[in-house]
Amino acid sequence: MSSQENDETDDLPKHGLKGPSPDERPHPEGRRNSQGIRIDPEAEAEPEQRRAVLSALVEDDPGVLSRIAGLFSRRQFNIESLTVGPTTVENHSRITMVIEESDPGIDQAEKQLAKLKPVIAVGELDDDAVRTELVLLKVEGDEPDKVHAVTEMYDGQTLDAGPRTITVQLTGDEQKIDDAIDAFRQFGIIEIARTGYTALARGDQATVPGEKPGTADEPTQPTNAQ
Amino acid sequence: MSKQAPSSPNATTEAEVDPDEEAEQAPVTTGSEAVIRALENEGVEAAFGVQGGAIMPVYDALYHSDIRHVTMAHEQGAAHAADAFSVVRNEPGVCLATSGPGATNLVTGIADANMDSDGLLALTGQVPSDMVGSDAFQETDTTGVTAPITKHNYFASDADTVGDTVGEALALAGEGRPGPTLVDLPKNVTLDETDAEPGPAEPPETTRPQYVADEENVEEAAEAIEAAERPLLLFGGGVIKGDATEQARAFARGHEIPVVTTMPGIGSFPEDDDLCLSWAGMHGTGYANMAITHTDLLIAVGTRFDDRLTGGIDTFAPEAEVVHIDIDPAEISKNVHADYPLVGDAGIVLDQVDDAIDASPDADEWREQCQTWKDEYPMDYATPDDEPLKPQFVVEILDEATGDDAIVTSGVGQHQMWAAQYWTFTEPRTWVSSHGLGTMGYGLPAAIGARIAADDDQDVVCIDGDGSFLMTIQELSVAVREELDITVAVLNNEYIGMVRQWQDAFFEGRRMAAEYNWCPEFDMLAEAFGARGFRVDDYDEVAETVEEAVAYDGPSVIDFHIDPAENVYPMVPSGGANGQFALTEDQL
Numbered sequence: 001m002s003s004q005e006n007d008e009t010d011d012l013p014k015h016g017l018k019g020p021s022p023d024e025r026p027h028p029e030g031r032r033n034s035q036g037i038r039i040d041p042e043a044e045a046e047p048e049q050r051r052a053v054l055s056a057l058v059e060d061d062p063g064v065l066s067r068i069a070g071l072f073s074r075r076q077f078n079i080e081s082l083t084v085g086p087t088t089v090e091n092h093s094r095i096t097m098v099i100e101e102s103d104p105g106i107d108q109a110e111k112q113l114a115k116l117k118p119v120i121a122v123g124e125l126d127d128d129a130v131r132t133e134l135v136l137l138k139v140e141g142d143e144p145d146k147v148h149a150v151t152e153m154y155d156g157q158t159l160d161a162g163p164r165t166i167t168v169q170l171t172g173d174e175q176k177i178d179d180a181i182d183a184f185r186q187f188g189i190i191e192i193a194r195t196g197y198t199a200l201a202r203g204d205q206a207t208v209p210g211e212k213p214g215t216a217d218e219p220t221q222p223t224n225a226q
Numbered sequence: 227m228s229k230q231a232p233s234s235p236n237a238t239t240e241a242e243v244d245p246d247e248e249a250e251q252a253p254v255t256t257g258s259e260a261v262i263r264a265l266e267n268e269g270v271e272a273a274f275g276v277q278g279g280a281i282m283p284v285y286d287a288l289y290h291s292d293i294r295h296v297t298m299a300h301e302q303g304a305a306h307a308a309d310a311f312s313v314v315r316n317e318p319g320v321c322l323a324t325s326g327p328g329a330t331n332l333v334t335g336i337a338d339a340n341m342d343s344d345g346l347l348a349l350t351g352q353v354p355s356d357m358v359g360s361d362a363f364q365e366t367d368t369t370g371v372t373a374p375i376t377k378h379n380y381f382a383s384d385a386d387t388v389g390d391t392v393g394e395a396l397a398l399a400g401e402g403r404p405g406p407t408l409v410d411l412p413k414n415v416t417l418d419e420t421d422a423e424p425g426p427a428e429p430p431e432t433t434r435p436q437y438v439a440d441e442e443n444v445e446e447a448a449e450a451i452e453a454a455e456r457p458l459l460l461f462g463g464g465v466i467k468g469d470a471t472e473q474a475r476a477f478a479r480g481h482e483i484p485v486v487t488t489m490p491g492i493g494s495f496p497e498d499d500d501l502c503l504s505w506a507g508m509h510g511t512g513y514a515n516m517a518i519t520h521t522d523l524l525i526a527v528g529t530r531f532d533d534r535l536t537g538g539i540d541t542f543a544p545e546a547e548v549v550h551i552d553i554d555p556a557e558i559s560k561n562v563h564a565d566y567p568l569v570g571d572a573g574i575v576l577d578q579v580d581d582a583i584d585a586s587p588d589a590d591e592w593r594e595q596c597q598t599w600k601d602e603y604p605m606d607y608a609t610p611d612d613e614p615l616k617p618q619f620v621v622e623i624l625d626e627a628t629g630d631d632a633i634v635t636s637g638v639g640q641h642q643m644w645a646a647q648y649w650t651f652t653e654p655r656t657w658v659s660s661h662g663l664g665t666m667g668y669g670l671p672a673a674i675g676a677r678i679a680a681d682d683d684q685d686v687v688c689i690d691g692d693g694s695f696l697m698t699i700q701e702l703s704v705a706v707r708e709e710l711d712i713t714v715a716v717l718n719n720e721y722i723g724m725v726r727q728w729q730d731a732f733f734e735g736r737r738m739a740a741e742y743n744w745c746p747e748f749d750m751l752a753e754a755f756g757a758r759g760f761r762v763d764d765y766d767e768v769a770e771t772v773e774e775a776v777a778y779d780g781p782s783v784i785d786f787h788i789d790p791a792e793n794v795y796p797m798v799p800s801g802g803a804n805g806q807f808a809l810t811e812d813q814l
Binding site for chain 1 (some may be wrong): 298369370373374377378381398430432433512516517518520531539540541542544545546547554555556558559560561562563565602603604606801803807808809813
């Protein structure tokens with residue numbers, strides 16, 4: 001069959017099926033938003049994004065961090081920061097992630113994380129969780145006294161002071177860090193290194209579901225264990 | 227050829243050993259024997275693969291094993307064959323490949339299994355541990371490459387633990403929602419001495435799924451079902467993988483609720499049953515899509531609401547509340563919000579819900595309405611004698627000429643849709659196709675895997691397209707060598723037909739790179755491979771040729787030259803509303 005003959009498609013009889021054509025069929029009134037939630041068309045359609053701090057207890061398998069980072073990247077979760085470090089239990093690490101997503105997106109991120117084999121348990125932290133970030137700031141060393149004063153104001157520490165540069169360390173919540181950086185701008189900031197949030201649940205609440213605070217010798221049981 | 231180059235040619239010469247006794251009793255002495263022992267312990271009967279340098283020790287351990295190894299022509303074929311084996315047997319299939327190009331050739335098949343939640347264990351050779359990272363000959367970061375397309379993958383580090391690792395990977399592949407796993411095997415690990423027999427194969431503790439749904443949620447869902455006026459069951463592939471077809475059928479019939487399936491769910495409910503509206507989605511039946519559009523309670527079981535099913539999310543089942551039963555919590559409210567989420571095993575949860583329902587929904591009118599849609603939008607095509615051969619007719623004749631439990635595999639394209647539309651499926655695990663990934667070339671290697679998994683008296687038919695068939699046609703050599711009774715029906719329109727259909731509909735008829743009039747004569751090519759070859763051009767020859775090909779005890783290929791202008795309808799345009807399906811090109 002040559003392509004010339006195929007070009008005559010339009011001349012072939014239309015054999016279509018019975019029944020009314022698309023525009024003659026009833027259009028249902030309802031509708032869903034982009035998250036698949038059935039909505040009142042008059043009301044707000046799209047869920048708003050918010051920031052969420054997720055904490056995951058993971059096994060120290062090789063490549064665990066790349067698996068988590070890869071999951072965020074391929075599923076297009078909007079990640080703001082990610083920190084990782086060991087816990088009191090051998091072979092376990094805690095990963096703290098800050099993501100900006102809608103509520104269904106945060107829920108989906110948690111569930112996808114929980115599916116990864118090295119992830120023991122994952123949960124979102126409450127708003128009252130203890131969270132802090134560490135930043136190192138290197139500024140011009142022309143006005144050491146003033147730099148020192150600002151460092152004191154923000155409860156920071158001077159780690160290195162030379163003839164040309166001063167490096168300070170600050171910890172605190174995001175707002176405090178942002179304010180401090182603004183304050184240091186007057187001296188001329190040369191370099192910044194920020195860690196992103198690391199966080200724990202407040203009081204005797206478990207940071208991730210299933211975690212037993214204060215029982216470091218006892219490995220955390222997965223929440224989905226039967 | 228370099229892929230197969232052996233790095234140490236010390237072939238085993240213990241020809242006198244009795245294989246039966248040895249396979250059962252010989253203690254493990256090397257890592258590679260531990261690998262094979264782990265497979266044997268789990269009752270693995272068949273493995274599909276291609277030899278190569280880094281995987282040679284594992285193949286050497288297969289030498290005395292009862293596991294049937296099928297050498298494929300290409301690693302992609304090995305992955306698809308193992309995938310199809312898993313669909314038919316409902317247990318993970320196993321495939322092997324060497325490092326580097328062997329492993330990367332598996333990638334398409336692994337990704338395919340991942341999208342369709344098919345249990346698959348891939349064993350890949352790797353360069354010796356101390357050379358990993360040095361860009362050694364035939365080295366690829368296989369765990370890195372396959373991390374996004376596996377449930378989990380493993381880099382085996384030690385001969386003493388490699389058997390347990392393989393066992394865990396196999397168990398994980400089949401646990402809960404099935405999926406592919408991979409174990410990368412550095413050559414030193416498989417060659418090293420060890421006497422560690424693999425223990426019982428258990429999935430990792432962190433992945434244990436939940437099988438029984440929360441009772442309170444079940445009660446709420448049951449109440450919603452009782453109160454529904456237009457209830458509709460949506461059975462996905464999870465019904466079949468969860469071995470829940472019996473419970474699903476009993477539930478639908480017990481409460482007289484109409485059923486639509488997804489494409490992977492084909493076979494979960496008999497398509498000749500009055501309650502069945504066949505499958506929904508882009509090329510699903512008009513009546514299935516009308517039912518989805520108008521239902522007030524969609525009871526979805528084991529489906530991930532793929533966009534080929536839902537069309538545009540905003541218009542999907544717009545009047546329905548959704549009950550969603552799934553073993554994977556991450557599927558709940560991923561694409562479509564679940565008003566009644568039920569996490570658990572399909573069969574167990576259906577029984578739970580059934581127990582909780584006091585009275586079936588009152589839906590006489592709704593059932594009548596569904597019947598009306600069946601009459602209004604029948605699946606039908608024109609067959610005037612003077613027109614070229616219609617593919618739908620070919621599918622119907624193939625269906626008639628084969629047994630009720632015949633297995634159909636397909637490639638991807640128009641032929642796949644015609645097969646799914648015009649074959650009447652009644653049994654689970656008889657429709658083996660590439661759904662989520664849409665892998666052209668899936669059909670023939672899948673037919674090989676299905677043939678090896680199937681009962682001897684089950685017919686296996688591969689319905690392929692000319693473009694799709696050409697992508698993995700080399701696997702015909704395997705079917706001939708293994709004397710596999712497979713009938714390949716090529717619906718040949720000398721086009722990459724689905725692309726042509728879209729170009730005509732959405733690209734003003736610019737058929738860029740869609741013409742395949744350079745395809746070989748498939749009947750002659752089949753004969754060249756050593757299979758039977760047939761060519762059919764018109765209606766009169768179809769039945770007779772099909773009969774002869776099906777009766778032939780070995781691989782046969784029928785090259786059906788079909789109407790090149792025929793297109794697939796109904797069609798929901800990409801992102802459109804299910805209820806607004808087009809019946810002709812004019813309606814797009």
